[in-house]
Amino acid sequence: MTTDAEEAAWALAEPVRRSLYRYVATQTGDVSRDEAAEALSIPRHVAKFHLDRLEAEGLLDVDYRRPHGRSGPGAGRPTKWYRSRQAEVSVSVPERHYDLLGEVMAAAIEAADSSGVDLSRIMQAAATTRGGQVGRESGDLHDALVTTGYEPEETDEAIILRNCPFHRLAEEHTELVCGINLCFVEGVLDAVDDEGYAAHLRPRPDTCCVTLDKRS
Numbered sequence: 001m002t003t004d005a006e007e008a009a010w011a012l013a014e015p016v017r018r019s020l021y022r023y024v025a026t027q028t029g030d031v032s033r034d035e036a037a038e039a040l041s042i043p044r045h046v047a048k049f050h051l052d053r054l055e056a057e058g059l060l061d062v063d064y065r066r067p068h069g070r071s072g073p074g075a076g077r078p079t080k081w082y083r084s085r086q087a088e089v090s091v092s093v094p095e096r097h098y099d100l101l102g103e104v105m106a107a108a109i110e111a112a113d114s115s116g117v118d119l120s121r122i123m124q125a126a127a128t129t130r131g132g133q134v135g136r137e138s139g140d141l142h143d144a145l146v147t148t149g150y151e152p153e154e155t156d157e158a159i160i161l162r163n164c165p166f167h168r169l170a171e172e173h174t175e176l177v178c179g180i181n182l183c184f185v186e187g188v189l190d191a192v193d194d195e196g197y198a199a200h201l202r203p204r205p206d207t208c209c210v211t212l213d214k215r216s
Contacts, residue, residue: 017050024084036051064079100165104180105126111126131188134188139192158212162208164207196214199211200213
């Protein structure tokens with residue numbers, strides 16, 4: 001017998017469906033079928049099929065309302081709107097890069113074994129180094145953050161990281177993982193030579209603990 005998590009994982013195994021889920025999950029507001037279809041350049045009926053499947057699997061919540069500005073007689077039927085339920089399943093959507101964290105930890109442990117230096121400092125140094133590698137490979141701050149699963153959202157004053165790639169580990173080892181997150185992002189910033197932002201620890205509900213503030 002399959003579990004609910006296994007059913008959700010199977011639902012997300014289909015590439016178009018997984019892309020639709022990721023799109024809805026990264027939006028700040030509800031998403032209509034038309035918006036999803038346009039964003040992914042797929043037919044509306046294809047978007048409808050996969051969105052409804054995601055709803056049936058419990059991965060999306062829905063609401064019915066008319067588009068803004070349409071009301072009264074002749075306004076048509078209410079539109080179906082979708083939003084993420086933020087359920088984490090075994091295929092890890094939104095993205096969780098535990099393999100990346102494992103690389104950081106492994107490098108730190110190896111260095112600690114040979115030097116006897118404080119492990120937490122070495123882990124942070126390893127995170128900075130790995131962030132620099134990702135930054136150099138990408139060459140662009142936004143692309144590097146997206147590639148690593150941070151789901152960056154730029155505002156007038158900062159870049160908010162809507163997702164923590166190490167979510168479950170951060171819940172259990174908050175101070176350690178948040179320190180690694182900060183060092184990793186600082187490594188990315190140094191590598192892409194972006195002096196317009198500075199990374200700070202600023203925990204918020206349902207986001208990464210790191211925020212990139214614009215320099216004044």
